[in-house]
Amino acid sequence: MVPPLYFIILGAVVFLIAMLGFLTRRSLIQALMCLELMTAAVALTFLAIGRTMPDGGLQGMAIATFIIVIGAAEVGMGLAIVMLYFRRHGDASTDDIDLLGG
């Protein structure tokens, strides 16, 4: 059996790569893609930790199921917002979103 530490470190590495992308990319779509990757990394961490538990990973699987549901809802809403924004401004770059910037 692969040590859980491997999975957890990989989850952290992918999460950090995606976070770097989320902070630096200029497109709303790429920001959403990075969020999807972060979600998958967190689900992997839950599964890896859950697998070490005496219940054979049942709790981890249940939580990961909910994470996937939330991820699906999030990407649906996020892309709808991207479409709406694109229709109003003709562009989907995070640079132009400064309405709250003062």
Added chain:
Amino acid sequence: MTGTVLFFMISGVIVASAVAMLVSRDFVRSVLFLLLALCSFAGLYALLDATFLALLQVFLYAGAVTVVLVFVVMLTRPQIADFSALLQKQTAYAALAVAAISLPLVDSLVRLVATLPGGGAPAATTQDLARTLMGEYAIPFELASVVLLAALVGAIYLAKEAE
């Protein structure tokens, strides 16, 4: 032993495709690298004996989410951001923030793993997962369906053409 070899192969694919997704100049290619990474995640879930989750990952993320992403990329025709056009200052700040978070994150995870009980229990089956979702997690399960319905209605409302 085979599991460890598989783990390193799959994790190599994941890290490489995640980096390629970020540096890719072409949006469709970027989405395809995301697809590769998410499918590889499904392989890791299967390695952790979560077969149902692996299938769910392939169907939902690799299937549905990637297709919707490609649709939006095609519809909005986003400008391909040139790397040199990125603000170097912002990239440096972002790298600094990620580095600052990575140290305590990895440290706490390593310390957490030391406290975990050794895994020797037989893996939970999909049947067990179904019983848990319908029993112990029945209320969150129903709430999740409400969340999905709300997201569906909200997405249709937001994306529909203005009258």
